[in-house]
Amino acid sequence: MNEKLSHYDEAGQAHMVDVSAKAQTRREAVAAAFVELSDAVLAALPQNPKGNPLEVARFAGIQAAKRTSELIPMCHPLALSFVDVQATVVAGGVAIEATAATVAGTGVEMEAMVAASVAALTVYDMTKALDKGIRIREVVLESKSGGKSGDYRREPSKTA
Amino acid sequence: MNEKLSHYDEAGQAHMVDVSAKAQTRREAVAAAFVELSDAVLAALPQNPKGNPLEVARFAGIQAAKRTSELIPMCHPLALSFVDVQATVVAGGVAIEATAATVAGTGVEMEAMVAASVAALTVYDMTKALDKGIRIREVVLESKSGGKSGDYRREPSKTA
Amino acid sequence: MNEKLSHYDEAGQAHMVDVSAKAQTRREAVAAAFVELSDAVLAALPQNPKGNPLEVARFAGIQAAKRTSELIPMCHPLALSFVDVQATVVAGGVAIEATAATVAGTGVEMEAMVAASVAALTVYDMTKALDKGIRIREVVLESKSGGKSGDYRREPSKTA
Amino acid sequence: MNEKLSHYDEAGQAHMVDVSAKAQTRREAVAAAFVELSDAVLAALPQNPKGNPLEVARFAGIQAAKRTSELIPMCHPLALSFVDVQATVVAGGVAIEATAATVAGTGVEMEAMVAASVAALTVYDMTKALDKGIRIREVVLESKSGGKSGDYRREPSKTA
Amino acid sequence: MNEKLSHYDEAGQAHMVDVSAKAQTRREAVAAAFVELSDAVLAALPQNPKGNPLEVARFAGIQAAKRTSELIPMCHPLALSFVDVQATVVAGGVAIEATAATVAGTGVEMEAMVAASVAALTVYDMTKALDKGIRIREVVLESKSGGKSGDYRREPSKTA
Amino acid sequence: MNEKLSHYDEAGQAHMVDVSAKAQTRREAVAAAFVELSDAVLAALPQNPKGNPLEVARFAGIQAAKRTSELIPMCHPLALSFVDVQATVVAGGVAIEATAATVAGTGVEMEAMVAASVAALTVYDMTKALDKGIRIREVVLESKSGGKSGDYRREPSKTA
Numbered sequence: 001m002n003e004k005l006s007h008y009d010e011a012g013q014a015h016m017v018d019v020s021a022k023a024q025t026r027r028e029a030v031a032a033a034f035v036e037l038s039d040a041v042l043a044a045l046p047q048n049p050k051g052n053p054l055e056v057a058r059f060a061g062i063q064a065a066k067r068t069s070e071l072i073p074m075c076h077p078l079a080l081s082f083v084d085v086q087a088t089v090v091a092g093g094v095a096i097e098a099t100a101a102t103v104a105g106t107g108v109e110m111e112a113m114v115a116a117s118v119a120a121l122t123v124y125d126m127t128k129a130l131d132k133g134i135r136i137r138e139v140v141l142e143s144k145s146g147g148k149s150g151d152y153r154r155e156p157s158k159t160a
Numbered sequence: 161m162n163e164k165l166s167h168y169d170e171a172g173q174a175h176m177v178d179v180s181a182k183a184q185t186r187r188e189a190v191a192a193a194f195v196e197l198s199d200a201v202l203a204a205l206p207q208n209p210k211g212n213p214l215e216v217a218r219f220a221g222i223q224a225a226k227r228t229s230e231l232i233p234m235c236h237p238l239a240l241s242f243v244d245v246q247a248t249v250v251a252g253g254v255a256i257e258a259t260a261a262t263v264a265g266t267g268v269e270m271e272a273m274v275a276a277s278v279a280a281l282t283v284y285d286m287t288k289a290l291d292k293g294i295r296i297r298e299v300v301l302e303s304k305s306g307g308k309s310g311d312y313r314r315e316p317s318k319t320a
Numbered sequence: 321m322n323e324k325l326s327h328y329d330e331a332g333q334a335h336m337v338d339v340s341a342k343a344q345t346r347r348e349a350v351a352a353a354f355v356e357l358s359d360a361v362l363a364a365l366p367q368n369p370k371g372n373p374l375e376v377a378r379f380a381g382i383q384a385a386k387r388t389s390e391l392i393p394m395c396h397p398l399a400l401s402f403v404d405v406q407a408t409v410v411a412g413g414v415a416i417e418a419t420a421a422t423v424a425g426t427g428v429e430m431e432a433m434v435a436a437s438v439a440a441l442t443v444y445d446m447t448k449a450l451d452k453g454i455r456i457r458e459v460v461l462e463s464k465s466g467g468k469s470g471d472y473r474r475e476p477s478k479t480a
Numbered sequence: 481m482n483e484k485l486s487h488y489d490e491a492g493q494a495h496m497v498d499v500s501a502k503a504q505t506r507r508e509a510v511a512a513a514f515v516e517l518s519d520a521v522l523a524a525l526p527q528n529p530k531g532n533p534l535e536v537a538r539f540a541g542i543q544a545a546k547r548t549s550e551l552i553p554m555c556h557p558l559a560l561s562f563v564d565v566q567a568t569v570v571a572g573g574v575a576i577e578a579t580a581a582t583v584a585g586t587g588v589e590m591e592a593m594v595a596a597s598v599a600a601l602t603v604y605d606m607t608k609a610l611d612k613g614i615r616i617r618e619v620v621l622e623s624k625s626g627g628k629s630g631d632y633r634r635e636p637s638k639t640a
Numbered sequence: 641m642n643e644k645l646s647h648y649d650e651a652g653q654a655h656m657v658d659v660s661a662k663a664q665t666r667r668e669a670v671a672a673a674f675v676e677l678s679d680a681v682l683a684a685l686p687q688n689p690k691g692n693p694l695e696v697a698r699f700a701g702i703q704a705a706k707r708t709s710e711l712i713p714m715c716h717p718l719a720l721s722f723v724d725v726q727a728t729v730v731a732g733g734v735a736i737e738a739t740a741a742t743v744a745g746t747g748v749e750m751e752a753m754v755a756a757s758v759a760a761l762t763v764y765d766m767t768k769a770l771d772k773g774i775r776i777r778e779v780v781l782e783s784k785s786g787g788k789s790g791d792y793r794r795e796p797s798k799t800a
Numbered sequence: 801m802n803e804k805l806s807h808y809d810e811a812g813q814a815h816m817v818d819v820s821a822k823a824q825t826r827r828e829a830v831a832a833a834f835v836e837l838s839d840a841v842l843a844a845l846p847q848n849p850k851g852n853p854l855e856v857a858r859f860a861g862i863q864a865a866k867r868t869s870e871l872i873p874m875c876h877p878l879a880l881s882f883v884d885v886q887a888t889v890v891a892g893g894v895a896i897e898a899t900a901a902t903v904a905g906t907g908v909e910m911e912a913m914v915a916a917s918v919a920a921l922t923v924y925d926m927t928k929a930l931d932k933g934i935r936i937r938e939v940v941l942e943s944k945s946g947g948k949s950g951d952y953r954r955e956p957s958k959t960a
Contacts, residue, residue: 005204005213006289014216014286016862018882020826020901026500044165053165055372056174059379059553060233062496066549066557069866070227071278072285073220073859077866078879079558081585082498101500103585105881105903109292110285117277118231120299125232125270126174129166132269132301132312139280139296141288152292176382178402180346180421186660215852219713219859222656226709226717229386233379237386238399239718241745242658261660263745265401265423325524325533326609334536334606336702338722340666340741364485373485376494380553387551389706391598392605393540393699397706398719425721425743429612430605437597438551440619445552445590446494449486452589452621452632459600459616461608472612506820535692539699539873542816546869546877559878561905562818581820583905645844645853646929654856654926684805693805696814700873711867711918712925713860749932750925757917758871760939765872765910766814769806772909772941772952779920779936781928792932 007074016074022105026081027146031112033096033120033139041130045089053126054087054094061085061119065100068111078104080111085119094123097142107147113139167234176234182265186241187306191272193256193280193299201290205249213286214247214254221245221279225260228271238264240271245279254283257302267307273299327394336394342425346401347466351432353416353440353459361450365409373446374407374414381405381439385420388431398424400431405439414443417462427467433459487554496554502585506561507626511592513576513600513619521610525569533606534567534574541565541599545580548591558584560591565599574603577622587627593619647714656714662745666721667786671752673736673760673779681770685729693766694727694734701725701759705740708751718744720751725759734763737782747787753779807874816874822905826881827946831912833896833920833939841930845889853926854887854894861885861919865900868911878904880911885919894923897942907947913939 009015062083069077082101087094098115100108120136127134145151169175205213222243229237242261247254258275260268280296287294305311329335382403389397402421407414418435420428440456447454463473489495542563549557562581567574578595580588600616607614625631649655702723709717722741727734738755740748760776767774785791809815845853862883869877882901887894898915900908920936927934945951
């Protein structure tokens with residue numbers, strides 16, 4: 001574990017890290033979110049013959065990933081080479097998985113986290129008329145690869 | 161409980177609700193998010209004499225609320241009359257509460273939810289060098305008021 | 321017919337019209353676009369069991385309408401109360417119809433035109449691997465209502 | 481001709497193509513749009529001593545090209561190295577030509593198409609007070625170069 | 641003179657003011673900026689037969705005004721009813737004047753200040769190849785009207 | 801000194817420079833702004849136990865730098881590798897210094913100038929309740945390095 005918060009310089013002031021000298025390598029990150037839905041809401045999801053709320057959520061997540069640096073103050077703008085969001089109905093709700101990749105001097109964990117969050121928020125928006133008590137649970141980083149700090153993979157037990 | 165998903169017309173196609181004829185009344189919504197942090201990360205938070213990661217998170221949340229309609233496909237653009245975000249260190253992590261208000265024909269639940277989510281994501285971004293396993297738990301609507309569908313207040317027991 | 325271009329003052333300089341004193345009434349506009357596709361491309365459209373390119377186009381159009389004032393220099397930012405986009409496979413291509421509405425002191429013709437254009441561009445983007453010669457034909461205003469300048473309805477013969 | 485729509489994976493789901501491994505080469509694309517104007521409107525265009533509606537359209541097109549990935553869901557954000565838009569009065573209307581270039585792993589056809597479309601929409605906005613029946617005709621890709629899929633040049637006869 | 645900074649609550653924390661209950665009245669503000677240019681640069685300005693750098697600056701200022709709430713953290717998003725920017729060659733440089741108006745519960749001083757600043761920055765960008773030492777001097781509020789705090793007009797002597 | 805304005809082609813038309821063939825080297829620029837404050841306003845600045853107006857200004861400047869190409873028409877979108885803004889209370893006001901860096905084929909002078917300007921505008925916004933006559937004085941380029949046109953450092957005497 002590092003000794004310092006991210007984005008803090010020696011004077012203890014929040015700042016953006018200078019990545020000018022970092023190697024331009026492929027970086028990938030995967031994040032997950034879970035939207036807890038009651039059985040009644042889950043039953044209503046497939047009743048829409050044409051419009052699929054999970055498709056709306058997927059596109060919203062993909063679009064949001066591209067704007068991560070506008071939303072998260074210390075994130076660098078970068079040319080994403082890939083974003084994907086999957087939204088799947090599972091027991092107890094909708095599971096979202098977002099993947100982002102780039103060839104750059106900085107990682108894309110936040111791009112994946114933003115995509116998963118905005119997709120989850122969109123599922124909430126599409127279902128809130130049925131139940132305002134819906135919860136977004138668990139926005140987490142599943143894995144990252146590439147970059148000097150090494151690869152990371154979430155321990156399965158922590159997601160319980 | 162309603163019988164239909166939000167944002168779906170009779171043909172089952174996702175769409176934006178027409179709010180032209182709705183009364184322009186004051187609407188307010190409060191959302192909450194919780195970022196679970198280990199004791200080691202919590203201990204590191206106050207070690208920054210100048211830059212306060214919770215202040216960065218507050219501003220990021222306020223700025224994101226204004227862009228809700230760009231992020232959530234079926235949300236209406238509206239003139240927010242108020243946004244605030246509070247970020248507080250509590251046992252086990254950082255508790256975020258976001259409030260949004262408008263005088264309009266549509267509610268601001270999503271503006272509050274987006275503010276809380278982006279503030280939580282920013283806390284994650286500022287602390288992820290210490291622990292990539294940090295979880296954003298519980299993005300929920302705490303309450304809403306104003307509008308035809310009536311007031312809502314989350315039942316305390318559900319936030320367990 | 322008026323005597324002057326839109327957005328020009330007496331000195332002949334392009335400017336935004338001052339709508340401060342205009343009545344806040346409901347304004348609506350409908351625009352259409354047509355993407356001409358070969359039979360081979362049209363035949364490929366329904367081969368996608370899950371993702372529907374016309375749904376992607378619909379959401380892109382809705383999202384773009386909200387950002388009209390960022391794209392078109394002399395347009396006023398306004399609180400849209402409704403946007404919808406329909407994309408339908410017809411003989412010879414995809415027909416797009418976009419509707420925008422607001423309660424404001426200025427019309428929403430450009431919002432509808434932008435929504436139709438961006439939906440058409442998205443259909444182009446989703447099909448261009450099959451045929452780069454695809455044409456977007458006919459981005460036109462179908463009708464507008466509300467506002468001092470009166471209602472407008474396109475003459476059917478002009479759309480030939 | 482390819483066998484598949486763009487942006488669709490094997491499961492038939494719309495997605496962004498992963499361009500991480502693609503060669504960073506110079507890519508250029510040229511798109512055209514045509515705004516059909518009546519003789520009366522064309523005659524009014526040069527009556528503005530200071531503000532030139534075609535200059536407004538040029539700048540709007542250049543600015544829009546930079547935001548292509550925000551407008552078109554499956555487009556990658558990229559660092560454009562060049563954008564230009566020309567707007568010329570010709571017989572029957574205003575001809576727009578937009579050029580975009582980048583050094584990247586993906587093409588810039590959509591950037592050129594967006595620039596041409598938004599420039600055409602801006603001409604419409606500046607002239608619509610004179611004639612609401614103005615049509616944007618023909619938004620097409622004129623040519624592209626660079627990239628694995630080879631160069632493309634529109635056949636002149638198709639633009640008829 | 642007030643006793644407190646703007647945007648600070650009783651606990652001394654920066655926040656957005658709640659304007660929900662404020663009267664929706666017409667507010668106007670005028671701001672000015674001055675770009676100091678050497679005689680050599682001023683002489684080069686009119687050498688461009690087609691493109692006018694002051695027109696580019698005008699459009700950039702108008703477009704930026706619409707995005708004030710995205711740039712200035714505590715500003716409310718609002719529906720501007722008017723923006724104009726004038727850029728004039730005077731002795732010693734280019735004088736910029738920006739006007740913004742709205743019918744809302746909050747003023748538009750910052751919209752006028754942002755428009756003037758971005759227009760000045762654009763003049764800088766268009767002339768910096770000739771002289772990097774160009775200075776933007778004096779971004780100031782000239783006047784405001786409307787709203788509870790009363791009208792304001794800058795004292796001429798302060799602009800020295 | 802060059803003979804031509806920036807961003808003008810041989811026909812005298814404003815355009816974006818094509819940087820496709822320029823070397824991807826590290827470029828850095830530093831800009832400064834000064835917000836002149838009366839003694840009364842300066843005395844009020846430290847009275848805020850929690851929220852620091854200079855921190856709000858810093859974040860606003862950093863966020864604005866990332867959006868330079870959206871604000872300044874002829875600027876290229878690019879992947880900034882570093883942005884920082886410092887805001888310091890000095891005699892007579894607040895001194896702002898903004899630094900931007902990239903590894904690209906074009907410089908980042910405008911990114912630094914935009915960051916300094918928006919930080920200064922935010923200081924104005926936070927203090928304007930105390931004194932509407934506050935002036936932003938001196939937005940200037942302090943230095944630049946990298947790129948073919950060579951390094952630049954402002955002469956100290958000019959900032960008088």
